[in-house]
Each structure stands twice: as structure tokens, then as C-alpha cells.
Amino acid sequence: MRLSRFFLPILKENPKEAEIVSHRLMLRAGMIRQEAAGIYAWLPLGFRVLKKIEQIVREEQDRSGALELLMPTLQLADLWRESGRYDAYGPEMLRIADRHKRELLYGPTNEEMITEIFRAYVKSYKNLPLNLYHIQWKFRDEQRPRFGVMRGREFLMKDAYSFDLNEAAARVAYNKMFVAYLRTFARMGLKAIPMRAETGPIGGDLSHEFIVLAETGESGVFINRDVLDLPVPGEDVDYESDLTPIIKQWTSVYAATEDVHDAARFEQEVPEAKRLNTRGIEVGQIFYFGTKYSEPMKAMVAGPDGVDVPIHGGSYGVGVSRLLGAIIEACHDDAGIKWPEAVAPFRAVVLNLKQGDAAVDAACEKLYAELQAKGVDVLYDDTDQRAGAKFAAADLIGIPWQIMIGPKGLADGKVELKRRSDGSRETMSPADAVARLVG
């Protein structure tokens, strides 16, 4: 992509309304624009990252055996009356009346609707286990939206719903999602730590939050540092095998949010040198809630003995749009964002340090064409900005690799390759730079 043809409205000023660094950087880097309180448009740079995050979430859901579908954003109020949550949900639910005065709502979550879909079609335990997920926009009418996409009102969430014959089978489904989440966040370059959590309005008696450590996080967390070094299951993890050893390994090391923190246990279990009290950002939460929805909504299947029983359910959320904020909180410096490679909007940016110089232009065009031909997702800064502005913009938007081409280096047949994550620089031939970025 040529920057001269891209739409990247970088802001020079620090936007006043942004209280935290991720919000500030997303606005400055031209990733988002606020259209109403807590409602954002995703400009092309932000959209690219959103899609990469969404795709990682999707691949790991698919790998675990979950099936993707897509439920609509609007739901019937009557559906929520069946579960009893319509009145319980409070002012965060956006309630809507259509032209015929029929009561709708903008879905904040989908337990009711997926249960309605399930009960319409599935009648026998033979069709279980089943885990259905979608990645869809939700709305939660926050009293005071803030922190940009971290606590927006219209937000993108992946939510999966598992259906099983009994609690033992439901725990197998829960464990699969637990492992899928470990993999999902690790692939994004995050250390997201599962912590035992309260269940809140979703209900149920078993829940874990996945929390990224960041000083700006919304909740205090207490962990044993050992949890930071636990191995994440590889791509070849067998979801049909018994996953409990993995779950045990991750849940036996102390890690808790302040809501459920047990100070006595923490001090007893964790050696002082390994105690860490910091803050974190929730990026996912998983729930086992048994028959909380299937009983009132009559989602029953015939068991092996022919008797109808309510299914045991769980739900599993990932905050897809929120993850952009969380990743930036975890990966930035004073100059801007440092995208992990897997979610970067582009893998590399070519900086033409003297636009209009025939030799430099030609070298840049050649390198840009070669990188594209080899499948590298590359941005080419072909604007007529001065070199200093190009350096600053490249650092701000956080592309992992910068290739700088100027007349001086080029006279020696060299370009400079800078790695954004650690600032390291190397001088090399254009061919070597291409080789470094391929594969």
C-alpha cells in the first residue's frame, strides 16, 4: 500500500479527551474516530488490526472444534423475558421500539438467542457436544463510556456457547475453550493469565477471566510470578485428548483479581519473592452455568435413556475490539505503538528519505515491488514529508519493521533496517532486507 493513496489521518496534537495511552495512541495514529460517546469508526489502519485480531480468534475457535455462525445485532425483548433477564439487565441494555411498537434490544450478549436456536433444532444427545460461536457487534449502554475502545458502548465480541448433556461433558467443553484462549492471546503476543473470577450477570458457578497485565488496567491482580513462565499449548494440541493436566497446571499457580483475592492464601502459598501485585485488563471470560438458561427456556435433549433433560451450558467471550486497546497498553513506548507481528496492520514500512531523488525513488519502488511480490504486507511511505516526520509517523503507527532508504546509504548500496520492538538497527543490502522480511 502506498501511503500517498492510503487514508492515515495522523494527529499532531495529543487529544485532550484521551485519559489512557492506548486511547491517545489510537486517535493520534488515525486508527479510530469517535462518532458518539463510546461509539467509534474504525479508520483503515485500525480496521486492519481489528481484522487480524478477529482472524486469530476465529482460527483458534475453529481449531478447538467450535462452529461459526452469525446472530443479528437486534433481538426480541420477549426472548429475554423467557430467561428473566429482560428486567434484571438494567439501564446498560439499549431498548428499542420498532415502527409497530414491537420491543427490541441491541444485544449485549447472546445466551438467550443461541438457546432459542439450539432448542429449535437439537433434540437428542447424539447431536452433542456442540459449540457455536459468532463474532458480532454488541451494545452496552455504559453510564460513562471512557478509555476509547476499552470501554466503548458499541463493541466487537466473540462469544461462543457450548451445549452438553451433563456437567462432566460441559467441563470438557470449558477446558477446550480455556486452552483455545491460552493459544489465542499468546498468538497475539500477549501474556493473558487465566484467573478465577466471579460470574456476574451471566450466572453459573465456574468462571475464569483472562487478564493482560498492564499498569493502566481496570482491576488489581495478585499473582505468583511463576504463572508468567507457564508453557502455552502448541498448534498441535489435541482437543480430543484429556486437557485437564493443562488446566491444572495453569490453575494451580496463584492468580486472582482483587474481587476474589484471598490475602491469607496468597501469603501462605506464594514465596515473597514471587508475589506480584499489579493491575490488569480483562480480554476474555469463560463461564460454565449449567442449566441456568436451558431450564427456563426449555432447551432439552433426549438422553441415552430417552428421557428429556435440560442441557448444560457455558459461554465464552473475547473482547475483540477491546483487545486493540489492551495490546497497545502492553506494547508501546513514548514514541508510539509497538505492534506484535501477528496483529500489525503492516509487517513492514519502506521509508523513502528523499522523495523526488531519482535514485532513491527507484530503489524504493524496486524494494516495494519485491516485498509485495513475495507476499510481505508492506506500506510504502512515498509522501513528500521530510525524513524526520516519516520516522516519527512510522514509530507512532508501530509497524514492526522499518526499511529506511536515503541517498547516503544508497551510494554504498545499503539500506537501514530498524526493528520497532527494540529499536535495533542494521545496515544491509536491499536484497538482504527482503530476505530478512520474507518467511
Next chain:
Amino acid sequence: MRLSRFFLPILKENPKEAEIVSHRLMLRAGMIRQEAAGIYAWLPLGFRVLKKIEQIVREEQDRSGALELLMPTLQLADLWRESGRYDAYGPEMLRIADRHKRELLYGPTNEEMITEIFRAYVKSYKNLPLNLYHIQWKFRDEQRPRFGVMRGREFLMKDAYSFDLNEAAARVAYNKMFVAYLRTFARMGLKAIPMRAETGPIGGDLSHEFIVLAETGESGVFINRDVLDLPVPGEDVDYESDLTPIIKQWTSVYAATEDVHDAARFEQEVPEAKRLNTRGIEVGQIFYFGTKYSEPMKAMVAGPDGVDVPIHGGSYGVGVSRLLGAIIEACHDDAGIKWPEAVAPFRAVVLNLKQGDAAVDAACEKLYAELQAKGVDVLYDDTDQRAGAKFAAADLIGIPWQIMIGPKGLADGKVELKRRSDGSRETMSPADAVARLVG
């Protein structure tokens, strides 16, 4: 994908509420489920087709130089007051009040919002041309939603918006979209014919609808049959070149909806043998509307002479979710859907005609594994249904290629390959079947 682990709730009965064949087939094939009037959940099979259509639309928008972003579903009412459309839009606009009584609406289209984004950042003609698009859910509160996804209330649309300095440049943008649309629909296996159209609530003085011929279409159309044989520009079309010859070729042959039909001209221009009066389904519409939004909303750029002028705009819609219905209307028979290959939910289905027979099971597993290894998107019907039910289901869901494996053929080392589009069958070795489906 193994059918035993997929979620494909096929209906045996013809649903009473479905008035047209595409709606009936989408319900029967387990592609969609109605959640409220005109509001559908996309079950896994339908979701797969939706994503394939979306991806073709995206690729052709990108190829033409348009840039993808994503605007939110909810918009501020005040934005629509700026253009004067808030009061003009009528009861099809879903109006919403949030917890603070702030007026919102569920966007039926995005001219206002994209103009707001544009004017916030773009100040000079040097940043033009610009064409921004998104693929997002919209809502139109139809008085009487019907025909399934063809006239739903919550629907997925691709809408692009072009910004140019003057009318001549805006017409270049219009022509690019015209060509991109020809390519988009042709890639989906459709003959979509551009027809001069009225502009309706979008406004402006130039518009074309792209219409797929189908007896069940909502509008009558009159065409010269020659238009059916016009060449569609190839993948190598140069969007930077002068596209007017292509536009002229397509617009000089008579093709008009009944709204703008000129009977006298039709009879004068078109030889009787080439006159065709049939019906059609609109799948896209493009508009040039000049300064209709930029003037009231003050979307101005400085021209080369330094004087601020309102930009000239156009908008370009594709009905992504509606296209599923349109494709089925154009591609089906009494047995079910006949998906064009580019949008099929799977490319092939392996039918195990005697599940439980060790030799047949082994042959099916081997073929299924080989097809997957070679990157063929394949469904394996490994259920214990009888062969007749498997044939019927495969025909209903419309997978382009069926590979049937039963004990009799297998004794001779043969499988049967059936092509859904024309019903042709061939007997061959499993290896030959794989070779046929690869590449």
C-alpha cells in the same frame, strides 16, 4: 468438515411463511433462522456463503483502489439533521434513545457519517481522489419485511463513498465502481446488468442499478438480449486507465427497469427478436450526487488555486446478504440450490453410502483426508442416514461436486463424481476424483 460434527439443521417440510424459492431453500437447507420479522441468524452453512460473497466484494473493491474501514451501526441523529435527511427519512429509519435520552439511529446508509469523517481530516485536493468503503450491518424498518434475506430489516451492505474535486473526477470514480461491480457479480456466477436508474432518497442525477435476471424479481425489466453477451473486464483491468469505453459499451445497449423504461425508444432501438421483457433483482446501485452532502455538511477542500470548494461525491452499494437470495433465485432446480463454485459453502461433499461398512468407511476417510491435504474445502457426510437421504441433502444444500462412495463401485475401485450444476455423473478412481477437484 465432518457433517456429524457440523450444525446443519435441514428441514423436511416446506416452511409455510416462505413465499419465494430462495427463502424456502435457505430455510430448508439450514442456512438461516428468523429471529424477528426481517431479522435473521445466519447458521453455519449460510454464514459460509455470506463470507465468500463478502470476500469477493472486498477483493474487487480493493482492486479498484477503494480503502476499507468500518463505521459503527449506530449514528447520532444530529448528523442526519445536518443533511436534512433526519426528518425526510420517514418510518423506515429505526430511531433510538439511549439512557441519557440522546437521539441515535440504526444506520440505513452512511453518507452523513462518512462525510463527517472526511471533513474532519481532509482539507486539500492533494489528498484526492479518495474512495472509502465498509461492509457493515444496516437496518431499514420495512413496513412488511418479506422474502427472507431479500427484503430483510437487518441486512449486510457494502457501501463505498467517493470524494473528488469536481464532476469530471467524480465520474472517473463512478466509472471505477461501475467496472468493479461488473467484475464482482460476474465472479459470483451472476449476470448482473447495469441499468440506468432513478436516484430516490440518496439523491443526485446519475445512477445505475445492477440487476440479476430472475422470474421472481421485484421489478420488471426491458433489455436488448445483446447485453447478456457483453464481455466483463478481466482481473488485469487497469483502473488508472480511461474506463469510458467499457462504460459506453455497457450503457449503449438498451436495458432499463420499468420505472425508467421508454417503450418508444425500446421498440425503435431494439430489433424485435432481441427484445426481452422479464423481471430482475437489484443487487447493487451506484450514485453520483455531486455536492448534495458536501454543501450542507461543509465538506470542503482547498483546490489548486487555494479556494475552498465542496467535494463531489458518489455512493456505491452492494446488497451482500441480499445476494444470497438473488444467487439462489438464479441458480436452483426442484431438488435444491446449485451454488456457483465461487460462493459455494464447500467445494465438494463426500457421500459415504454405507456408513459402518469397513471398506467404504476407510475409502471415504482416505479421500476426505487427501482432499483436505490438497486444500479442497470439503464436507464429509459421515452420518448414519441412508443413501437416499444423503443424496437429497447434498442436492438441497447445493455443493458443486458430490463424490459418492458405495460398496459396489468400490469393489471395482471406483467412485462416482456428480456435478450439481448439470447433474452429470462420471465413474472414476478415487485418485482421479481428487485430481479433478484440485486446482
